[in-house]
Amino acid sequence: VIGIEILTIGTEIVGGTIPDTNFLFLARGLAARGLRCRWHTAVPDDRETLAAALQTALGRATVIVTSGGLGPTPDDITRKVVATVLKRQLVLREDVVQLLQDRFARTGRAAPPNIQAQALVPFGCDLIENELGSAPGLRLQTEEGRILYALPGVPHELERMAERIVLPEISSLIAGTRIAERNLRTVGVPESVLSERLAGLAPPGGAIAFLPHLGHVDVRLSVEGQTHANDAILDRLTAEATERIGDAVYGKGSEELEEVVGGALMERGWHIAVAESLTGGALGARIVRVPGASRYYLGDVVAYDNGAKTSILGVPEAWIRDHGAVSGPVAEAMAHGVRERFAADVGVSTTGIAGPDGGSEDKPVGLVYFGICWPGGRISVRRQLLGERSQVIARSVTTALDLVRRVAGGLTVT
Ligand code: ATP
Ligand code: MG
Numbered sequence: 414v415i416g417i418e419i420l421t422i423g424t425e426i427v428g429g430t431i432p433d434t435n436f437l438f439l440a441r442g443l444a445a446r447g448l449r450c451r452w453h454t455a456v457p458d459d460r461e462t463l464a465a466a467l468q469t470a471l472g473r474a475t476v477i478v479t480s481g482g483l484g485p486t487p488d489d490i491t492r493k494v495v496a497t498v499l500k501r502q503l504v505l506r507e508d509v510v511q512l513l514q515d516r517f518a519r520t521g522r523a524a525p526p527n528i529q530a531q532a533l534v535p536f537g538c539d540l541i542e543n544e545l546g547s548a549p550g551l552r553l554q555t556e557e558g559r560i561l562y563a564l565p566g567v568p569h570e571l572e573r574m575a576e577r578i579v580l581p582e583i584s585s586l587i588a589g590t591r592i593a594e595r596n597l598r599t600v601g602v603p604e605s606v607l608s609e610r611l612a613g614l615a616p617p618g619g620a621i622a623f624l625p626h627l628g629h630v631d632v633r634l635s636v637e638g639q640t641h642a643n644d645a646i647l648d649r650l651t652a653e654a655t656e657r658i659g660d661a662v663y664g665k666g667s668e669e670l671e672e673v674v675g676g677a678l679m680e681r682g683w684h685i686a687v688a689e690s691l692t693g694g695a696l697g698a699r700i701v702r703v704p705g706a707s708r709y710y711l712g713d714v715v716a717y718d719n720g721a722k723t724s725i726l727g728v729p730e731a732w733i734r735d736h737g738a739v740s741g742p743v744a745e746a747m748a749h750g751v752r753e754r755f756a757a758d759v760g761v762s763t764t765g766i767a768g769p770d771g772g773s774e775d776k777p778v779g780l781v782y783f784g785i786c787w788p789g790g791r792i793s794v795r796r797q798l799l800g801e802r803s804q805v806i807a808r809s810v811t812t813a814l815d816l817v818r819r820v821a822g823g824l825t826v827t
Contacts, residue, residue: 447591
């Protein structure tokens, strides 16, 4: 079995001071080549801990990539620990001394004495050119045939070396099967329901993963096999999954719901206006993330206060008094009002209780009404959304966008 391990070295990494972007870069680079990182280990700049982690990695992985600790300072221990663990001599490499001296010469400064330390390299390493920094990377092969790459920790140096040399090498080293992936984006159906609908669908060597976000879930379909066969299998899998999930699928890849909504509105030649209470402008803000939204988006009224709902949107005062501001009739009147005032084709509204306070027995926190008024009708929709304030707001925005997607796409709205 083939296994790739990424070992990131740095006290700042395990301490949570800086995010481990080197790992992300390497893992995504592998994924983009149809390969998967099997183990990810992070250790502080500590000899014993690194030695133990390296020992473990060498015992299980066929390819190991390390990040960090190649510099000249005493906390840079990678070269020494690799030498110790593999029982190899540290040798002073004249070619590395030369590289470092040349680099200093180009900056017009004299090389400091500690470049000698940086030129001490475990016996039998190949150098990987570092175009953007001083420490070259190292490649070595163990007696058991495992390959170890040691790269510097500075992100732009590591990224350049990985992209140009290390990732292509690993890719050609590991011949044969590849992982191919597709992503389906869904909205309005919980993860558990999706998983039931797709039960038993994954083919041998295939997998289905669910990645929940606020109000929407990504369904990641993947297969592992010969590159040329993967596409056909994924085509079939994607078609079947789409069929089973139904119209909750709004897009694929990294398509955003607001983009899909914009596309659907333009297809109809419809313009939209928005009336917001609990979302406080977040719905409009999401719509205008899409470049060119002015082709279908007319504007937003944030009517947080009841008086504003009446005076600006024309919601009858009596309705607010009789049903409450958080109610179906008020949501519908808000949508109707904003549609009239902007002379839009579609008006959509949000009104609800974001919390943490303001809930009651019959109107708990997370209760949200949406109104939508379009050439085909006008309705209100009631949803009980979960989460704390910011989550209720985010889910409300997604739900409102989905309503628009549904009316513009001629889908059922409930
Ligand atoms: P240098 O020659 O600069 O000392 P190095 O190979 O010794 O390079 P480190 O000292 O471990 O690398 O890290 C250099 C800098 O790179 C750190 O200060 C940190 O900001 C950044 N860095 C290190 N590891 C990571 C990582 N895994 N992800 C993101 N940034 C990192
Ligand atoms: Mg360093």
